[in-house]
Amino acid sequence: MTKKFFATKRGLAVLSALLLLTALCGVCFGSTPMSAGTLLNALMGREGFETQSFILYHVRLPRVLGGMLAGAGLSVAGAMLQGITGNSLASPNILGINAGAGFCMMLLLAFFPQAASLSPLLCFLGAFATAMLILF
Secondary structure, X not given: OXXXXXXXXXHHHHHHHHHHHHXXXXXXXXXXXXXXXXXXXXXXXXXXXXXXXXHHHHHHHHHHHHHHHHHHHHXXXXXXXXXXXXXXXXXXXXXXXXXXXXXXXXXXHHHOHHHHHHHHHHHXXXXXXXXXXXXX
């Protein structure tokens, strides 16, 4: 049986290079495009590049790092679901956690429609309660 491409060192190197290239594009492109020279000057905090440095450190880098962390979290969650269920096609709704979140959302809207701004918190609590029910 042959190894899959992504399980090899070469595949890992290709994916790492693509991740770095995507991160670089995310930092360089935006409503105010930055060239490579401007990016380096802003990274080093040189005089005359205060605005670019502010954009870089307060907008673009947090956005890129947040996207990387979200992607890493989703991939770990997917791998855990696949490992727990033994199903390589496992999806998030296989355990019913999203149904618990939806149930809490419907309860909130049915009984307290004026408190719709609490829906993210209630959906999280519903998903968490469902996960705890499944776990125990």
